[in-house]
Amino acid sequence: MTSREIRLASRPEGEPQPSNFELAETDVAAPGDGELVVRNTFMSVDPYMRGRMNDAKSYTPPWQIGQALDGGALGEVVESRAEGFQAGDTVVHGFGWRELAVLPATRAQKVQSIDGVSDSAFLGVLGMPGFTAYAGLLDVAALQPDDVVFVSGAAGAVGSLAGQIAKLRGNPRVIGSAGSPEKVAWLKDELGFDAAFDYHDGKVAKLLEDAAPDGIDVYFDNVGGEHLEAAIFAFNERGRAALCGAISGYNGNPYGVRNLFLAVGKRLTLRGFIVGDHADRRPAFLEEVGAWVRDGKVKFKETIVDGGVEAAPQAFIDLLRGANTGKMLVRF
Numbered sequence: 001m002t003s004r005e006i007r008l009a010s011r012p013e014g015e016p017q018p019s020n021f022e023l024a025e026t027d028v029a030a031p032g033d034g035e036l037v038v039r040n041t042f043m044s045v046d047p048y049m050r051g052r053m054n055d056a057k058s059y060t061p062p063w064q065i066g067q068a069l070d071g072g073a074l075g076e077v078v079e080s081r082a083e084g085f086q087a088g089d090t091v092v093h094g095f096g097w098r099e100l101a102v103l104p105a106t107r108a109q110k111v112q113s114i115d116g117v118s119d120s121a122f123l124g125v126l127g128m129p130g131f132t133a134y135a136g137l138l139d140v141a142a143l144q145p146d147d148v149v150f151v152s153g154a155a156g157a158v159g160s161l162a163g164q165i166a167k168l169r170g171n172p173r174v175i176g177s178a179g180s181p182e183k184v185a186w187l188k189d190e191l192g193f194d195a196a197f198d199y200h201d202g203k204v205a206k207l208l209e210d211a212a213p214d215g216i217d218v219y220f221d222n223v224g225g226e227h228l229e230a231a232i233f234a235f236n237e238r239g240r241a242a243l244c245g246a247i248s249g250y251n252g253n254p255y256g257v258r259n260l261f262l263a264v265g266k267r268l269t270l271r272g273f274i275v276g277d278h279a280d281r282r283p284a285f286l287e288e289v290g291a292w293v294r295d296g297k298v299k300f301k302e303t304i305v306d307g308g309v310e311a312a313p314q315a316f317i318d319l320l321r322g323a324n325t326g327k328m329l330v331r332f
């Protein structure tokens with residue numbers, strides 16, 4: 001068999017361009033003992049992938065020029081040489097950016113479908129982004145029922161669930177920022193956010209002050225930069241921030257946060273985290289959030305780009321420009 005895949009052609013300077021990627025065809029090896037061949041049906045593009053395009057040390061290794069990219073994907077097993085898997089099983093795994101993947105069965109997880117819910121949800125609200133929201137809000141930020149919560153990038157896959165978890169846990173006021181009037185309306189009218197604002201409408205610090213006149217206690221940060229600075233101004237004493245991402249600076253020219261000195265007097269906790277460090281919480285996440293999704297208490301959107309693997313680079317570029325509402329996926 002042959003498969004098409006996306007490889008890194010060059011490292012971007014600033015915003016990634018289509019020329020940084022190349023589409024290639026490759027032979028697919030026969031699976032060995034304990035391996036699967038999976039035909040991908042959906043793949044994920046995620047903001048963290050921008051860091052993997054740089055030749056820099058990080059929590060996950062950089063992509064190498066000339067090699068196939070990788071990331072979250074969902075697909076159907078077409079051949080199995082591993083106990084517990086058979087042709088026709090639907091699995092999630094980390095070998096996206098290609099049509100066919102040969103992988104160890106230990107790197108795949110079977111999908112337990114939920115009636116009325118697309119299996120693609122296991123790349124979004126029930127996958128890594130959803131788990132990130134759950135672990136970050138509950139474990140890292142130590143959410144309490146009386147906390148006022150602010151979520152930046154709240155219309156994305158992670159932020160939209162973080163805000164809903166806070167409301168389902170009984171928090172009195174949840175505020176979100178987003179990048180368009182349509183996204184703001186979705187947060188307030190459908191997801192139950194108490195307030196939301198378009199960060200293009202003025203200085204974020206003033207917009208947040210208007211939305212949270214009594215301050216905030218928890219900040220779930222997907223954006224960094226000016227949003228983080230605004231949150232530090234708005235924090236009440238002993239506020240906690242879960243630092244999940246800083247997409248505002250991923251393409252260069254990061255914003256310099258100028259008010260970190262306030263963290264001392266306010267006794268703030270600003271804690272970065274990687275979701276993989278919380279793997280022991282995944283069963284609790286699937287049980288609790290899976291029930292909310294099944295019962296319609298959690299709502300989610302998917303921005304699906306058709307066109308197969310060759311459409312993935314532009315989908316990724318558009319993600320970094322904020323073109324998605326909810327999870328951005330590429331359908332094969």
